[in-house]
Amino acid sequence: MGEVILKNLTKVFEKEVIAVKNVNLTVADKEFMILVGPSGCGKSTTLRMVAGLEDISEGEIYIDGKLVNNIPPKDRDIAMVFQNYALYPHMTVFENMAFALKLRKYKKDEIKQRVAEAAEILGLADLLNRKPKELSGGQRQRVAVGRAIVRKPRVFLFDEPLSNLDAKLRVQMRIEIIKLHQQLQTTIIYVTHDQVEAMTMGNRITVMKDGIVHQVDTPMNLYRKPVDQFVASFIGSPAMNFFSGELVKNGQIKFKNVAFDLPISQKYQQQITDQTGKKVMIGIRPEDFSLQQMAHLNQSPIQSKVEVIEPMGNEIYVYLNAQGQNFVARMEPLKQPAINEQVTIFVNMDNLHLFDQASGQSLLV
Numbered sequence: 001m002g003e004v005i006l007k008n009l010t011k012v013f014e015k016e017v018i019a020v021k022n023v024n025l026t027v028a029d030k031e032f033m034i035l036v037g038p039s040g041c042g043k044s045t046t047l048r049m050v051a052g053l054e055d056i057s058e059g060e061i062y063i064d065g066k067l068v069n070n071i072p073p074k075d076r077d078i079a080m081v082f083q084n085y086a087l088y089p090h091m092t093v094f095e096n097m098a099f100a101l102k103l104r105k106y107k108k109d110e111i112k113q114r115v116a117e118a119a120e121i122l123g124l125a126d127l128l129n130r131k132p133k134e135l136s137g138g139q140r141q142r143v144a145v146g147r148a149i150v151r152k153p154r155v156f157l158f159d160e161p162l163s164n165l166d167a168k169l170r171v172q173m174r175i176e177i178i179k180l181h182q183q184l185q186t187t188i189i190y191v192t193h194d195q196v197e198a199m200t201m202g203n204r205i206t207v208m209k210d211g212i213v214h215q216v217d218t219p220m221n222l223y224r225k226p227v228d229q230f231v232a233s234f235i236g237s238p239a240m241n242f243f244s245g246e247l248v249k250n251g252q253i254k255f256k257n258v259a260f261d262l263p264i265s266q267k268y269q270q271q272i273t274d275q276t277g278k279k280v281m282i283g284i285r286p287e288d289f290s291l292q293q294m295a296h297l298n299q300s301p302i303q304s305k306v307e308v309i310e311p312m313g314n315e316i317y318v319y320l321n322a323q324g325q326n327f328v329a330r331m332e333p334l335k336q337p338a339i340n341e342q343v344t345i346f347v348n349m350d351n352l353h354l355f356d357q358a359s360g361q362s363l364l365v
Helices: 043-051 093-103 108-122 137-149 167-184 195-201 219-224 229-234 266-275
Strands: 004-013 017-027 032-036 058-063 078-081 155-159 187-192 204-209 212-217 241-250 252-256 261-263 279-284 299-311 316-322 325-331 342-348 353-356
Touching: 004 043, 017 043, 017 212, 032 043, 032 195, 043 058, 043 078, 043 155, 043 187, 043 204, 078 137, 093 108, 093 137, 108 137, 108 167, 137 167, 167 187, 167 195, 187 195, 195 219, 204 219, 204 229, 212 219, 212 229, 229 279, 229 353, 241 325, 252 266, 261 299, 266 353, 299 325, 316 342
Parallel strands: 032 187, 032 204, 078 155, 155 187
Antiparallel strands: 004 017, 004 058, 204 212, 241 252, 241 279, 252 261, 279 353, 299 316, 299 342, 316 325
């Protein structure tokens, strides 16, 4: 069993700098859990406390039901893969992967078998006699992963392992790590600042900011039902558009600001009946804007000016301005507007997000 439980986990550095604050999290056995957030949010510090590489200021960590606060890293039955591969340059691939097993006095036959199994999984079988300098970046990263696999730990910890790779290799390695999890059926806790990695790899995602956990959920729930404005802005690319305004009631509840009035969809009216007169932020995903009115959607128009167009091949990002309100729309490239053209943009009102302007908390969750 590889269940990991964090209870009220806190890390305070010198000068009362709180890096991690009261984190409570349960990672189920065999789960692929992502810790994601901007730089300085506490995700790597949390991972290092699980690994035993960072002292805990307050709280408890349990691995497989056992309290490990005072247990040294080598006895926690975990294996960690770092951002930097940290391979021994004078050793071959085989020797790098076998090194931890040799330190633990495993028999030569078992070491050979374990390294061979890991090398086969990772496509390194033909590279075992090479030195790290003879390998590509992706191959070196696979060796670092292989070094962890041979130990057969209860829990794998990955600390931004793909950030040193180029874009194409990152995509390839994402797929390799997903396959690896499916093959090994073990617990993985994976730290990244890249929300694309988070969305494509994890069973669940923990979103952090300033040492605090904002939401723990499946990728699609984070995207569709963010609990606050930070999660809504962090998950999704291009990011969600936000507009500041007020909820007013004149027959039905509308969102009103200096540029436009948007009638709130009937599906949300009951949830926000007591919010009229309140300052709010409305959130609209880029894909919920359209240049064409569609009969099957509940849409409202916004008059705006096209400022920039980014062709992406299968789609375009259109940057618009509605009386000083800047936003981006994701559209099909079939009907491309011209720069400086005045256009009518239609908003899908059934996919709105509403947040309290003061607290940032969602009004629709």
